[in-house]
Amino acid sequence: MPHLVLLYSPDLENDVDVQGLCRALANNMLGHYDENGKAVFPTGGTRVLAYPAAHSAVADGKRDYGFLYANLRIGAGRSKGVHTAVGDSLLEVLRTYMNPVINSRPVGLTLQIDESTNQVYDGKHSSLHPLFNKTS
Template sequence: MPHCSIEYSANLDGRADMSGLCAALSQAILSTGLFEIGAVRVRALACAAYAIADQHPDNAFVDISFRIGRGRTGEEKKRTGEVMFAAAGDHLAHLFDTPHFALSLEIREIDAELSWKKNAIHPRLRGQ
């Protein structure tokens, strides 16, 4: 159930490779060994409307939200966040060349009793 949603200011279109960021984060998530490949989802959504800090037109952001099911230790969650944040930071490093960019990441656990899923990908990847 690891779902990674990236919200970003639309003024980054043409300045940052969001498909590449999705791929980098997917690889980072899988590199931890904590998540099954068939469950990983990474998506990026441009925000057309936003107001950032002093509203300078060059201000931009990437906000990463990573939702996971319960069952990992605090250390495993922290390590996952560090790996993901490093991958995002490396991929977006050029945006820090100006004083107008903000990057954030948050990990949240999903309550299994309040989450419904049906996945036909798992059986295929598990060879069932």
């Protein structure tokens, strides 16, 4: 964790560099530090996943509507200030990629951050984290 999942109307792929957006969002996440100078998100655990909705209905269906919904799921323990800084920063990246299409037709953009405060199981098995946790 953290996992940022993008769900979007498939028509956006004609107007938005989705892969570039994913990389820009991941890079942004990795650039955040808390009040003590510690990285907010672990490099090896940072994921941005994007999925076009196979089926959707947007608003009244009378126009060429689109949407992008972004949900960031993070573990508990970060301050409200960190939540706000991360959210504002990620929203700015999303706006940079989405504004050209938003300015040309009706498209909704939503970013939500959920904190896992009642986690009942967190199993992990990874060869990624050791690549970034080396101390030498």
